[in-house]
Amino acid sequence: MCGLDDFKLTVGRLSKLRYELQTNKPMYKLTDKHADVELWNQYYDKEKERNGMDPCWFTNAWLYVECFMYRSIKETLALSMFLKDFDPFEEQKRSAFMSSQTPIVTLANHLLHIVSSNEHRDADLLEKDFRHMVELSLWGNKNDLSISGGSENYQKADPLEQLDELQPYILVDQINDMWRHLKSCANRKCGRCRIDIILDNAGFELFGDLCFAEFLLRMGLASEVHLHAKAMPWFVSDTTSQDFWWTLEMLQASNNGELSRLGTRWHQHIKDETFFLKQDDFWTLPHNYAELRAMAPQLYQDLSASDLVVFKGDLNYRKLTGDLQWPHTTPFVDALQGFLPAPLCVLRTLKADLVVGLQEGQDKQAEEKASDWMVSGNFAVVQFYVDRAWEQL
Ligand SMILES: O=P(O)(O)OC[C@H]1O[C@](O)(CO)[C@@H](O)[C@@H]1O
Numbered sequence: 001m002c003g004l005d006d007f008k009l010t011v012g013r014l015s016k017l018r019y020e021l022q023t024n025k026p027m028y029k030l031t032d033k034h035a036d037v038e039l040w041n042q043y044y045d046k047e048k049e050r051n052g053m054d055p056c057w058f059t060n061a062w063l064y065v066e067c068f069m070y071r072s073i074k075e076t077l078a079l080s081m082f083l084k085d086f087d088p089f090e091e092q093k094r095s096a097f098m099s100s101q102t103p104i105v106t107l108a109n110h111l112l113h114i115v116s117s118n119e120h121r122d123a124d125l126l127e128k129d130f131r132h133m134v135e136l137s138l139w140g141n142k143n144d145l146s147i148s149g150g151s152e153n154y155q156k157a158d159p160l161e162q163l164d165e166l167q168p169y170i171l172v173d174q175i176n177d178m179w180r181h182l183k184s185c186a187n188r189k190c191g192r193c194r195i196d197i198i199l200d201n202a203g204f205e206l207f208g209d210l211c212f213a214e215f216l217l218r219m220g221l222a223s224e225v226h227l228h229a230k231a232m233p234w235f236v237s238d239t240t241s242q243d244f245w246w247t248l249e250m251l252q253a254s255n256n257g258e259l260s261r262l263g264t265r266w267h268q269h270i271k272d273e274t275f276f277l278k279q280d281d282f283w284t285l286p287h288n289y290a291e292l293r294a295m296a297p298q299l300y301q302d303l304s305a306s307d308l309v310v311f312k313g314d315l316n317y318r319k320l321t322g323d324l325q326w327p328h329t330t331p332f333v334d335a336l337q338g339f340l341p342a343p344l345c346v347l348r349t350l351k352a353d354l355v356v357g358l359q360e361g362q363d364k365q366a367e368e369k370a371s372d373w374m375v376s377g378n379f380a381v382v383q384f385y386v387d388r389a390w391e392q393l
């Protein structure tokens with residue numbers, strides 16, 4: 001088959017997918033060669049058994065249906081001859097990165113300034129800088145391309161200047177608890193701590209996450225950082241391994257000295273095993289994280305070796321909490337339903353209508369401020385949990 005025919009066939013399959021989705025047709029079993037096919041098909045069978053009918057696009061759970069849409073796009077491409085590894089969102093991701101150059105440079109300057117100053121013998125200052133780096137990584141999550149339907153949504157304003165005014169929008173702020181945990185880990189393990197980041201979006205958010213990782217390394221709060229990327233194009237802007245390498249290449253090749261230094265440094269971190277880039281099919285399955293241990297035992301075991309697992313973004317939050325309509329005051333740990341491979345935290349801006357761990361009445365106050373508080377990406381939570389037993393290890 002020639003390229004043009006292959007292309008036409010693929011576009012036809014994508015149009016069919018869109019039509020079926022828009023008209024609530026049944027979903028279907030996957031047939032491509034990817035290793036996750038059986039797990040997806042088992043999930044399909046379970047849903048069918050539960051509801052007594054084939055899963056359909058409008059009637060099954062939002063999380064499953066939404067994940068399946070991205071997986072179906074992947075299958076359509078996988079079944080083609082010439083577009084197997086094509087990332088349909090690549091252009092948007094790259095252009096979002098390019099459009100965020102000004103705030104990226106601001107953030108790079110800030111990071112390099114704080115890591116090269118000697119002032120951190122003052123513990124209070126170090127704690128303040130830690131808070132800022134967490135907040136920068138958190139608010140980077142505002143900029144995803146799935147919430148904007150794929151159209152431009154990139155960081156425009158100076159990210160540092162915004163931090164103070166954004167503070168009241170952090171509904172749960174457990175940054176101090178994270179700080180205490182990392183300090184005590186670093187003390188106990190002489191800085192030999194492992195941090196994992198379950199990445200979310202590429203572009204400004206990924207850059208902010210890498211800056212946070214660099215900060216932890218340079219301040220002696222971590223000795224290695226494991227970065228978990230998606231195994232396929234996902235929710236438009238999520239970071240794949242390909243996006244990660246492209247970002248590092250772009251930084252290294254930048255005319256800006258600071259960006260270029262960071263790009264070179266992060267390549268080196270990979271070489272000397274300070275950074276680890278990982279991907280696992282589990283992150284692109286529809287399953288809740290309470291099922292991770294049973295579904296992906298090796299991944300669970302790997303995460304268990306971490307001193308802190310940082311989950312970025314809204315989709316990770318939905319999977320951590322099972323995407324359920326929890327009363328908003330439910331303790332965060334209860335919503336995790338036993339998923340506790342290691343101390344963990346979430347840095348998430350709210351884009352879906354669920355949240356836990358709020359104080360009584362906090363939801364009403366947020367609602368008064370903005371009726372779309374749960375879905376606009378303008379409010380956030382930083383939630384942390386460590387089991388007592390881990391603290392004593
Ligand atoms: O990139 P994030 O923070 O995971 O956001 C993705 C979110 O965007 C949506 O696709 C649309 O709001 C949600 O389904 C999803 O949770």
Ligand SMILES: [Mn+2]
Pocket residue numbers: 144146200201235237238313315
């Ligand atoms: Mn995302």
